[in-house]
Amino acid sequence: MTSTHPESGPAELAGLLRTQGDLTDPAWEQAFRRVPRGLFIPDAIWAPDARDATWLVRVERDDPYWSQVVYSDSAVATQADDGAPDGPGGRGRYVTSSASQPSLVLRMLDALDVGEDSRVLEIGTGTGFNAALLAERLGGPNVVTVEVDGQVAAHARERLAAAGLAPTVVVGDGARGAPSHGPFDRVIATVAAGPVPYAWVAQTRAGGVIVVPWGTPYASTGLLRLVVKEDGTASGPVIGRAGFMWLRQQRGLTGGWRTYVDTSAPVETSASTLDPDDILRMDSPARFAVGLRVPGLCQVDFHASDGSGEYTLWFYDGSGAWASLDYVPGAGEYVVEQHGERRLFDEVEAAYRWWERNGRPDCERFGATVTANGEHVWLDRPECVVS
Numbered sequence: 001m002t003s004t005h006p007e008s009g010p011a012e013l014a015g016l017l018r019t020q021g022d023l024t025d026p027a028w029e030q031a032f033r034r035v036p037r038g039l040f041i042p043d044a045i046w047a048p049d050a051r052d053a054t055w056l057v058r059v060e061r062d063d064p065y066w067s068q069v070v071y072s073d074s075a076v077a078t079q080a081d082d083g084a085p086d087g088p089g090g091r092g093r094y095v096t097s098s099a100s101q102p103s104l105v106l107r108m109l110d111a112l113d114v115g116e117d118s119r120v121l122e123i124g125t126g127t128g129f130n131a132a133l134l135a136e137r138l139g140g141p142n143v144v145t146v147e148v149d150g151q152v153a154a155h156a157r158e159r160l161a162a163a164g165l166a167p168t169v170v171v172g173d174g175a176r177g178a179p180s181h182g183p184f185d186r187v188i189a190t191v192a193a194g195p196v197p198y199a200w201v202a203q204t205r206a207g208g209v210i211v212v213p214w215g216t217p218y219a220s221t222g223l224l225r226l227v228v229k230e231d232g233t234a235s236g237p238v239i240g241r242a243g244f245m246w247l248r249q250q251r252g253l254t255g256g257w258r259t260y261v262d263t264s265a266p267v268e269t270s271a272s273t274l275d276p277d278d279i280l281r282m283d284s285p286a287r288f289a290v291g292l293r294v295p296g297l298c299q300v301d302f303h304a305s306d307g308s309g310e311y312t313l314w315f316y317d318g319s320g321a322w323a324s325l326d327y328v329p330g331a332g333e334y335v336v337e338q339h340g341e342r343r344l345f346d347e348v349e350a351a352y353r354w355w356e357r358n359g360r361p362d363c364e365r366f367g368a369t370v371t372a373n374g375e376h377v378w379l380d381r382p383e384c385v386v387s
């Protein structure tokens, strides 16, 4: 649901965010009022096709939807399919760049906890709007932003110049950080990661903060807030939900599930009492936990159209292994089929039971420690490593 101020503009958007309780820091409010979001949004944006929401359609600036969505508390899809949409009639399939939802932008900036002269690295320039807010508050020389897509970066650079702001825009793989521009006091990733690239820790001063949407592509991501220590590691908890697109190289499997699931293959059949409703929604706590404990897991669901409430879950990992579970409301026990070397459903069930035994934790009970040798996921305390 989009909440829009009746008269749309930067001041009205700031007012709306203040009313919602998202804009509490006067310094960010000043930046928000000075930086017009609309300046950073391209003339053509993307919206779900009203006739078939599995596709995206292009919407031009003169369409009323454009200004309605730009000055509302909504994410704006600004690129489809890495800039090369090839669906019928020019339609796109996946959003690959966007201006994040303003209330989420503010939540992340608050979590970043900048000082007035903090030097900040942003990963995922996108439209340049977040970099503009940072540059407005901290000054252009204190802000470096990295974007993997050359066209997206060029648009952001041009818009930032039009706004009179001059952060450094680097085109490249943000997973490497910006080594020649560091060290930084803060790193903010506006693109999801898991594991967190160690380069970000290495380029941040001790005591510095890293804010990053984190988890696995199996579930909606949580917002991880790491503090960098003297020993060169960084650790911290998930502080809330923050659904984001993934770093390009961590996107997980692309392509339809049929690419990875051969339903004619021999299967092993069993039964399970696992309640699949708990792992149906992307933002369910169980799903966040299961994703962390079952590497590479993907899932799709198909629902019966006869009103019976029945559905089938398909699990796969790209290796050829797959599993399915047929849900029938009220049955209490469900038929499971598995194929391949990896018994994917057994792994899902073990992870789910672990989640139950540990009090059904929500994502905020998880955290991570990032070291030069890898990332450790923990529950409640850094000593309680779970994967």
Ligand SMILES: C[S@@+](CC[C@H](N)C(=O)[O-])C[C@H]1O[C@@H](n2cnc3c(N)ncnc32)[C@H](O)[C@@H]1O
Pocket: 096, 097, 098, 099, 100, 123, 124, 125, 126, 127, 128, 129, 130, 131, 146, 147, 148, 149, 152, 172, 173, 174, 175, 190, 191, 244, 245, 246, 247, 248, 249
């Ligand atoms: C949600 S958008 C960023 C929103 C942006 N901060 C803004 O204010 O508009 C995520 C961006 O991350 C970029 N991205 C994806 N993978 C990346 C990578 N490995 N390095 C740098 N940028 C990446 C995408 O191209 C996309 O533009």
